Amino acid sequence: MAVEVMTLEVAEASAKGLVAIGAGLAVGMAGLATAIAQYGIGTAAVGATAENKDIFGLVLVLTVIPETIVIFGLVVALLLLF
Amino acid sequence: MLNTRPMSKLLIVASKDQLDGIVRELYRHHVFHIEDFVETEEEGYEGVKIGMPLPQASAVSTELLRIRSIINAIGAAPSDVVPEQKEPVSALSARIDAELPHIEAEISELVDRRNRLEAAIRVCETKIAELEPFVPVQVDLSLLRGYDQFSVLSGHIPANVELPVPAETYFSGEVSGNLLIAIVPKDRLNEAELFLFEAGFQSVSIPDEEGLAKDRIAWYTQEISRFQAEMEQIDEQVNTRKDKHQAFLAACDELLTAEAERAEAPLRFATTDTTFVAEGWVPEENVEALISALRSVTGGRVFITEQDFDPVNESVPIEYENPDFSKPTEMLMDVYSRPQYTELDPTLLIAVVFPIFFGYILGDVGYGLVLLAMSLGLRKVITNDAGEKLLKVIRNASISSIIFGLLYSEFLGFALPWEPIGINRHLSIGGEAHGEGPDVVLMLVISVWAGILHITLGRLIHIRNARRMIKPGKHQNQVVFGQAGWILVMWGILFILWSLVEIPLMPAFTGLPPIVAGMNIATLLGAVMLVAGIAGIGQENSLELLELPTVISHTLSYARLAAVGISSVAIAMVTNFIAIDMLIEPAMEEISLVGVILIVAGLVVFLLGHTLNTALGLLGGGLHSIRLHYVEFFTKFYLGRGKKYDPFGMIRKFTED
Numbered sequence: 001m002a003v004e005v006m007t008l009e010v011a012e013a014s015a016k017g018l019v020a021i022g023a024g025l026a027v028g029m030a031g032l033a034t035a036i037a038q039y040g041i042g043t044a045a046v047g048a049t050a051e052n053k054d055i056f057g058l059v060l061v062l063t064v065i066p067e068t069i070v071i072f073g074l075v076v077a078l079l080l081l082f
Numbered sequence: 083m084l085n086t087r088p089m090s091k092l093l094i095v096a097s098k099d100q101l102d103g104i105v106r107e108l109y110r111h112h113v114f115h116i117e118d119f120v121e122t123e124e125e126g127y128e129g130v131k132i133g134m135p136l137p138q139a140s141a142v143s144t145e146l147l148r149i150r151s152i153i154n155a156i157g158a159a160p161s162d163v164v165p166e167q168k169e170p171v172s173a174l175s176a177r178i179d180a181e182l183p184h185i186e187a188e189i190s191e192l193v194d195r196r197n198r199l200e201a202a203i204r205v206c207e208t209k210i211a212e213l214e215p216f217v218p219v220q221v222d223l224s225l226l227r228g229y230d231q232f233s234v235l236s237g238h239i240p241a242n243v244e245l246p247v248p249a250e251t252y253f254s255g256e257v258s259g260n261l262l263i264a265i266v267p268k269d270r271l272n273e274a275e276l277f278l279f280e281a282g283f284q285s286v287s288i289p290d291e292e293g294l295a296k297d298r299i300a301w302y303t304q305e306i307s308r309f310q311a312e313m314e315q316i317d318e319q320v321n322t323r324k325d326k327h328q329a330f331l332a333a334c335d336e337l338l339t340a341e342a343e344r345a346e347a348p349l350r351f352a353t354t355d356t357t358f359v360a361e362g363w364v365p366e367e368n369v370e371a372l373i374s375a376l377r378s379v380t381g382g383r384v385f386i387t388e389q390d391f392d393p394v395n396e397s398v399p400i401e402y403e404n405p406d407f408s409k410p411t412e413m414l415m416d417v418y419s420r421p422q423y424t425e426l427d428p429t430l431l432i433a434v435v436f437p438i439f440f441g442y443i444l445g446d447v448g449y450g451l452v453l454l455a456m457s458l459g460l461r462k463v464i465t466n467d468a469g470e471k472l473l474k475v476i477r478n479a480s481i482s483s484i485i486f487g488l489l490y491s492e493f494l495g496f497a498l499p500w501e502p503i504g505i506n507r508h509l510s511i512g513g514e515a516h517g518e519g520p521d522v523v524l525m526l527v528i529s530v531w532a533g534i535l536h537i538t539l540g541r542l543i544h545i546r547n548a549r550r551m552i553k554p555g556k557h558q559n560q561v562v563f564g565q566a567g568w569i570l571v572m573w574g575i576l577f578i579l580w581s582l583v584e585i586p587l588m589p590a591f592t593g594l595p596p597i598v599a600g601m602n603i604a605t606l607l608g609a610v611m612l613v614a615g616i617a618g619i620g621q622e623n624s625l626e627l628l629e630l631p632t633v634i635s636h637t638l639s640y641a642r643l644a645a646v647g648i649s650s651v652a653i654a655m656v657t658n659f660i661a662i663d664m665l666i667e668p669a670m671e672e673i674s675l676v677g678v679i680l681i682v683a684g685l686v687v688f689l690l691g692h693t694l695n696t697a698l699g700l701l702g703g704g705l706h707s708i709r710l711h712y713v714e715f716f717t718k719f720y721l722g723r724g725k726k727y728d729p730f731g732m733i734r735k736f737t738e739d
Contacts, residue, residue: 057418057712057722064709067642068635074645075526075638082522 023077030073037066087403088366096384112731115363115399119352133348146338156324160332168738206302216295218254236263237285333736398423401727408433410474419722437482439707443647444699445486448494453480495654511655525644533640540718567618570611577608657691
């Protein structure tokens with residue numbers, strides 16, 4: 001078995017890779033959380049709108065509130081990457 | 083501009099014999115928003131009842147029903163008819179009496195014939211369905227019935243069986259579910275039936291037909307196509323009638339709808355035995371013209387007065403008053419809710435800020451041009467009011483997108499021949515370095531600045547609304563100080579932040595000399611603002627303190643302006659990289675069959691990717707921008723729930739007096 005030598009380049013490259021993984025996790029997991037939150041609100045919102053069209057604006061607002069979570073994830077990812 | 087149209091409340095009282103003339107005049111002016119009268123038991127309202135419809139109401143409704151049924155029958159849509167010229171009402175009324183019965187008879191005759199043909203086709207189809215199981219039987223169907231000594235059993239069965247009684251059987255596996263025909267002596271019928279039932283037999287009745295099943299099916303199919311041809315002829319005739327009469331029918335519809343609405347108007351008025359009272363709203367600028375018109379039509383026998391009203395608590399109907407530039411944006415307001423009468427109408431603010439946000443997110447000349455072309459091209463297709471407004475909103479947004487695209491130097495993800503001005507969003511995709519990489523931090527800071535200013539503006543508008551809508555006194559002060567508190571908290575946090583870290587594009591107070599315990603003047607100022615702000619919020623409503631984290635989350639929510647935009651650039655650049663650098667370019671070096679396929683694949687990827695990204699850009703840019711308004715901006719001040727101004731009358735397209 002070859003013994004792997006940890007050079008500076010290897011260390012730097014793997015650090016970069018870990019940053020990329022971290023960025024991916026930040027967006028992915030935040031996206032999942034948003035999806036879970038929006039799933040419930042969205043279902044209820046569509047139902048409520050079917051009953052009364054006038055509240056579309058209000059339920060749209062309620063539905064998009066969890067979107068902030070994924071935006072935070074995206075911001076963190078962008079800050080990590082650049 | 084930032085207010086809704088000023089309204090006056092009118093009270094019209096007259097004797098009942100003036101009712102028809104007044105209703106007619108109100109309808110013609112199309113400015114009077116009727117406040118429906120509700121019967122009450124309260125003191126002072128004894129003997130006041132909801133009015134009765136005018137005598138012609140039921141006749142007009144019947145007539146209208148006839149017209150609508152004709153319109154329905156020929157499949158015309160009055161809203162799609164382009165009026166050639168307006169027809170005088172008197173001429174039209176005469177034409178209704180003279181021509182309508184004729185048209186009605188003609189069309190109902192066509193419709194009847196069509197219905198009969200439809201029924202006949204259905205009958206044929208049923209017959210064919212009945213005959214289908216018997217297709218393999220090569221025997222005249224009339225031979226399968228009419229015996230004195232024998233019974234014929236026919237039906238589906240899972241598999242062929244041997245009957246325990248003397249029988250003549252025929253089995254075919256060619257049709258779905260198989261077919262078994264058994265001819266058994268009548269006296270053994272019960273036994274045979276019992277046996278077959280246990281074998282899973284499903285009886286099918288023998289069609290009442292002469293000849294082979296196959297031939298009969300062919301005959302019925304022929305009949306169906308004959309009927310269908312006849313129906314097509316009728317449809318054609320209906321269409322010629324439609325082209326010929328639909329303008330007339332649409333005009334009739336308009337005339338009669340107007341008459342029906344007029345005839346039913348008294349249902350919304352209060353009446354006594356001899357008089358009626360109509361209450362409603364009129365835009366201030368129209369009041370004088372309406373009053374003098376009513377006076378002249380009644381010969382002065384009418385009492386009209388402008389009433390005082392409470393602009394805050396009464397539900398005044400809302401009509402926007404915007405310059406042409408911000409009119410389309412009213413549609414975005416209607417989606418949320420109309421403003422109340424006394425609060426600030428933020429339409430103009432959205433009309434300015436929304437395109438800027440949109441362009442900041444989707445700053446790309448290529449996408450901007452596509453959206454611009456789309457919004458201009460769809461104008462011919464989408465003709466309803468809200469749709470037209472939406473297209474204009476998209477048009478403004480796409481122009482802003484083009485301007486930002488020129489600054490960002492972006493065209494469908496490619497760089498334009500100049501360096502980005504101010505902000506660079508070019509990413510390094512596929513290992514190619516484009517300069518120093520995108521200015522993510524810069525974009526984020528600009529976004530957050532947008533948030534800070536937007537939210538502060540929202541709070542300031544709340545203070546302005548409170549000063550107009552709440553009576554001066556303790557409550558008004560509480561609200562004003564509460565909102566000032568929110569502003570102080572936000573800026574206090576900012577001051578503390580600025581004195582701790584240096585952020586590009588933001589003031590840096592880190593260099594100031596410390597005064598107490600390592601804190602400099604900015605930190606102290608920030609802390610004082612923070613505490614004062616919290617006190618301000620708490621005195622209005624201590625529960626609001628739970629909302630304190632929203633100061634940070636709402637401000638940071640504006641970071642989406644940068645984040646969504648950069649992801650859109652990333653998708654565009656990745657599409658270009660896959661399509662051109664990975665597929666087309668290598669194939670271009672050496673032209674071969676595989677190469678041509680690769681080039682085509684590259685073009686497909688290019689088109690698909692950019693179509694998707696245009697759609698995403700419109701959704702992302704539009705939805706996120708409007709969401710920032712609805713959620714982050716409006717929650718700071720906006721009440722909404724204003725009632726739409728819906729004046730009595732209609733915009734006439736086909737008729738005139």
